[in-house]
Amino acid sequence: MSAAIRFFRIALRALPHDLRLRHGDEMETLFRDELARARKIGPLAVTRVTIASYLDLLRRAPYERWRRRGRPAPQRRGHRMPSFLADLRFAIRSSLRQPASTALVVATLALAVAANTAVFALVDAVFFRPLPYPDASRLMDLNEQAPKWNLEFVGISYYDFDQWRTNTRVFDGMAVWDGLAENLSDGTTATRVDGQIVSADMARVLGIRPVLGRTFTRDEHVLNGPHVVMLGYGTWQTRFGGARDVIGKTLRLNSRPYTIVGVLPENVTLTEKTGFWLPLQLDPEKERGNYSYEGIARLKPGVTIDEARQDLLRAQAPIWRRYDSTHTVSPRIMPLRDRFVADYRTVGAALGAGVVLVLIIAAADIAGAMLARSIFRRREMGIRVALGANGWRVTRQLLTEALVLSAMAGIIGTLAGRLAIGLLTAGIADIPPWLHLGIDARAIVFAIVIVVTTALLFGLAPALQFRRQDLTGSLVGGTRTAGSLPERRLLNGLVVLEVALAAVLLASGGLLVRAYANLRDVDPGFHPEGVASFRLSLRARNTPMVASTGGFMKRSSAASPRSPA
Numbered sequence: 152m153s154a155a156i157r158f159f160r161i162a163l164r165a166l167p168h169d170l171r172l173r174h175g176d177e178m179e180t181l182f183r184d185e186l187a188r189a190r191k192i193g194p195l196a197v198t199r200v201t202i203a204s205y206l207d208l209l210r211r212a213p214y215e216r217w218r219r220r221g222r223p224a225p226q227r228r229g230h231r232m233p234s235f236l237a238d239l240r241f242a243i244r245s246s247l248r249q250p251a252s253t254a255l256v257v258a259t260l261a262l263a264v265a266a267n268t269a270v271f272a273l274v275d276a277v278f279f280r281p282l283p284y285p286d287a288s289r290l291m292d293l294n295e296q297a298p299k300w301n302l303e304f305v306g307i308s309y310y311d312f313d314q315w316r317t318n319t320r321v322f323d324g325m326a327v328w329d330g331l332a333e334n335l336s337d338g339t340t341a342t343r344v345d346g347q348i349v350s351a352d353m354a355r356v357l358g359i360r361p362v363l364g365r366t367f368t369r370d371e372h373v374l375n376g377p378h379v380v381m382l383g384y385g386t387w388q389t390r391f392g393g394a395r396d397v398i399g400k401t402l403r404l405n406s407r408p409y410t411i412v413g414v415l416p417e418n419v420t421l422t423e424k425t426g427f428w429l430p431l432q433l434d435p436e437k438e439r440g441n442y443s444y445e446g447i448a449r450l451k452p453g454v455t456i457d458e459a460r461q462d463l464l465r466a467q468a469p470i471w472r473r474y475d476s477t478h479t480v481s482p483r484i485m486p487l488r489d490r491f492v493a494d495y496r497t498v499g500a501a502l503g504a505g506v507v508l509v510l511i512i513a514a515a516d517i518a519g520a521m522l523a524r525s526i527f528r529r530r531e532m533g534i535r536v537a538l539g540a541n542g543w544r545v546t547r548q549l550l551t552e553a554l555v556l557s558a559m560a561g562i563i564g565t566l567a568g569r570l571a572i573g574l575l576t577a578g579i580a581d582i583p584p585w586l587h588l589g590i591d592a593r594a595i596v597f598a599i600v601i602v603v604t605t606a607l608l609f610g611l612a613p614a615l616q617f618r619r620q621d622l623t624g625s626l627v628g629g630t631r632t633a634g635s636l637p638e639r640r641l642l643n644g645l646v647v648l649e650v651a652l653a654a655v656l657l658a659s660g661g662l663l664v665r666a667y668a669n670l671r672d673v674d675p676g677f678h679p680e681g682v683a684s685f686r687l688s689l690r691a692r693n694t695p696m697v698a699s700t701g702g703f704m705k706r707s708s709a710a711s712p713r714s715p716a
Contacts, residue, residue: 309433353447
């Protein structure tokens, strides 16, 4: 025996004992063969083969011992990505080999993702996204209610508001406003523009600063005060081209000149579009009993709604004692967002429940398809196990295939969801101006969560079935396509679940359609055929016109060729 072989046997002791028992003789035989071929070449080749063999043993020994101690070897980490890429390539090839099945799974899941993503974007924008104001959670809606008349909202009397503003303690500020539409003229053309008349603290309560110029002063909120106006951002852009020198210029609202003192930021939107702001110039004593205004307030930090409600009731007490001993009208307060979205809660809940059912039906459908598909692949999986693949290796491959299908469906579904938002909102005429709809990062994250969750669900279904069975038995006696009894029971259960949920969804949709049809068939009490409606606004605050308004209406009515019944 040569010295090289003796030293090689000594070097083999660096390897773990179990590895030497299994492969030590083979490694020594391989070294002998390499050494014999090197001797035919020359002494330099012998030296090179010997050194290379020793170095290979010394490099391999630490990794093998580290692996058997259960500690992660640095060399193994480099193999994870190639292994995943191999699974990914195989998953793509497997999907392309079965185009019909792949298209069915992707299309079904894409529809579910599209519906869920679109509805999530709507629900998130309406119910969960903060309003576009600083510390929007402290903004409260103010109003008055009349329980005896069964009225939840009657509006705010400016007299009551003036008393609240003076006598309450828990608010950083409160304001009222009312919507109006004016004919805006810049000297060339006139346009009908929606805006608001606002009280003195409106900008401070909302926490906004003008883009240009200033807000209104308290001297401009007095009866017969200066004629000043703040332009809305859209009006500034469309009517004045975003000119920076607009401050100080004059425009006409209903033929009355107003001086521009400021430009509102882009996100100032309440219940109507904001084309301009005018200062509220009223005498509180003369406005008692006129419940025409909407209110808003900002709580002080740390103040609860119950504390604010008690403070309002305390401020209302003198009004009750003096003018309303039966407490017919009382203040009402609630979070501003809750007031804005009150009319959309039922629709949001119905849409949310519907798309959740669609997602569950799609997941059950896809799980059944994947399980049926796996029955035909039992022989393939049996060969993998026979070649040395363990249960985790098979499960990982199936999960990778499910993830590939889900990823394709997620991309298609997210793009389709963006189009679905437009379809859902196409028939809604009064979308709140503060509502910004679209597929953003939150909606994309939601879509990813759906994709990963469904991939795990319908990827684990066949994997669990494989792990419970002896796959090597599928190599004997040909391919079995009928499936085992547990598999058939699972498939039948998924079918029953799909049919049950589809029946619920169909019945709910039918009820909604029937309710909509009933609303359209309600008799309005008159014959609407051939009747056109329009709006004519005369400036009632212009004193010379007040006396002539009634005569103008009478003359217009008399001139009409026909009047509706």
